[in-house]
Amino acid sequence: MTIESTLARELESLILPADSIVNVVDQFQEELLSRLQTNTISMLPQCLVPDKRSRWNPEDKILTIDFGGTRLKFAIISLPQIVIEYNDAFELTYNIVDSNFFNQIIYTICTRLAANGYIKKKNESSEASKFFVSVTFSFPLNPEGEVVAMGKGFVMTDTLQGSTVKQLIQSSFHRIISENIEEFFCTMNVCHVINDAIAVSLTSKFICENDSISLIIGTGTNACFEVPYGYLPPFKRDALRETLPSSYNKETLNFKHVLINSEIGFIGKNVIALQPFDIHGAISYEMPLECVTSGKWLPLSLKNILLQYNIIPKNFPVEFNGELVCQLAEDCTNAWFENEHYALICQIARLLIKRAAFYVAAIVQAIDIITGCKNYNFIHIGYVGSFLHNSNFYREQIKYYSSIHIKLQFLNHSNLLGAAIATYLNKSDNQVQ
Numbered sequence: 518m519t520i521e522s523t524l525a526r527e528l529e530s531l532i533l534p535a536d537s538i539v540n541v542v543d544q545f546q547e548e549l550l551s552r553l554q555t556n557t558i559s560m561l562p563q564c565l566v567p568d569k570r571s572r573w574n575p576e577d578k579i580l581t582i583d584f585g586g587t588r589l590k591f592a593i594i595s596l597p598q599i600v601i602e603y604n605d606a607f608e609l610t611y612n613i614v615d616s617n618f619f620n621q622i623i624y625t626i627c628t629r630l631a632a633n634g635y636i637k638k639k640n641e642s643s644e645a646s647k648f649f650v651s652v653t654f655s656f657p658l659n660p661e662g663e664v665v666a667m668g669k670g671f672v673m674t675d676t677l678q679g680s681t682v683k684q685l686i687q688s689s690f691h692r693i694i695s696e697n698i699e700e701f702f703c704t705m706n707v708c709h710v711i712n713d714a715i716a717v718s719l720t721s722k723f724i725c726e727n728d729s730i731s732l733i734i735g736t737g738t739n740a741c742f743e744v745p746y747g748y749l750p751p752f753k754r755d756a757l758r759e760t761l762p763s764s765y766n767k768e769t770l771n772f773k774h775v776l777i778n779s780e781i782g783f784i785g786k787n788v789i790a791l792q793p794f795d796i797h798g799a800i801s802y803e804m805p806l807e808c809v810t811s812g813k814w815l816p817l818s819l820k821n822i823l824l825q826y827n828i829i830p831k832n833f834p835v836e837f838n839g840e841l842v843c844q845l846a847e848d849c850t851n852a853w854f855e856n857e858h859y860a861l862i863c864q865i866a867r868l869l870i871k872r873a874a875f876y877v878a879a880i881v882q883a884i885d886i887i888t889g890c891k892n893y894n895f896i897h898i899g900y901v902g903s904f905l906h907n908s909n910f911y912r913e914q915i916k917y918y919s920s921i922h923i924k925l926q927f928l929n930h931s932n933l934l935g936a937a938i939a940t941y942l943n944k945s946d947n948q949v950q
């Protein structure tokens with residue numbers, strides 16, 4: 518037996534889970550239920566599952582804004598056809614988050630909409646164009662819709678305290694439009710601010726017939742799904758009720774379902790056996806499922822393994838990201854590695870992805886059980902995230918480890934579409950005034 522094959526065996530026993538998937542599904546299910554009942558930062562209801570019955574033909578346009586990182590995207594979307602009429606993006610260069618930060622963003626959006634004919638000048642039109650505005654905001658918000666923390670290189674200021682993101686964006690629109698009324702002859706009604714997990718889920722519900730779970734595996738890992746309102750503990754019911762119009766009383770809510778932003782990255786403390794090479798700071802212990810499944814952390818585990826076994830030198834100049842791991846798993850790059858080690862490195866990349874797929878298969882099966890096994894023998898998953906999207910091997914392994922047939926559907930542009938769909942469905946449900 519060669520040194521390489523001995524090493525491969527050793528790593529296989531360290532990386533691949535020792536427990537059976539059936540046991541892991543059981544343990545994940547228990548943890549999900551316990552978090553649903555008691556946890557204050559995960560398994561939070563974010564909105565009601567919108568009613569699909571009524572259809573609305575919006576004359577006013579829906580402007581949707583995706584605020585998720587340093588590149589801000591926006592689009593004009595027509596519904597119910599779900600057509601992106603116009604979309605655009607720009608880099609955010611200013612990283613201090615105060616009211617001026619929002620004013621600058623809104624000014625740039627209005628300028629681009631005007632340049633592309635969506636906003637007219639006052640002397641060009643007798644009537645102001647009207648827009649409903651929907652926002653996907655991928656930073657943590659509290660139940661009132663206020664920013665809790667920013668991260669991703671942004672610095673939050675105290676001036677934001679006490680205002681919701683909806684209020685901040687609405688007041689920026691008022692200010693920019695009133696200061697430039699000759700140029701921007703329009704009204705902007707900010708309707709919904711949702712997070713990215715909910716945006717994916719709403720897109721999935723609107724586009725796919727039999728959807729059950731939406732999944733994000735990009736930089737991070739998250740999932741969103743629905744449960745009956747009655748499953749929520751009283752403190753989560755109360756927090757949700759405060760965000761709803763007063764027409765929703767306890768009786769009507771008992772017939773509703775709610776969308777749960779699970780923050781599943783936190784799952785697995787007593788289940789996932791992290792190895793020393795998986796520890797990238799305290800976050801690995803806090804978010805074990807995210808650590809072994811996401812595009813940010815999994816590549817770093819590969820790097821640590823290669824360093825630990827002296828397969829690469831300490832000063833190895835290549836960035837370990839999702840793209841590199843996916844290429845190695847599919848055996849399609851050896852630009853950076855010595856030929857004698859290349860096969861082993863590809864094998865380790867595959868082992869790490871197999872472990873990730875095992876836990877993803879387990880968590881989606883656990884979610885399927887707690888949501889009531891709606892589809893009996895198949896699970897429909899609408900997903901986003903460049904890491905999962907670019908790895909056939911990852912997707913195939915998720916299917917391999919699942920005892921139920923899993924259908925994975927990629928939902929392109931769902932951050933932009935989901936926010937527009939939230940406004941569209943709620944407007945047709947007469948919730949938005």
Ligand SMILES: Nc1ncnc2c1ncn2[C@@H]1O[C@H](COP(=O)(O)OP(=O)(O)OP(=O)(O)O)[C@@H](O)[C@H]1O
Pocket residue numbers: 585586713733734735736737738811812813838839840841843901902903904905907908
């Ligand atoms: N071509 C690729 N192949 C595989 N992985 C990729 C590729 N491009 C990017 N990734 C990985 O996907 C992750 C980024 O995912 P995505 O593009 O969905 O962005 P994101 O919005 O920042 O993620 P999240 O939705 O978790 O916030 C990174 O970890 C990156 O390493």
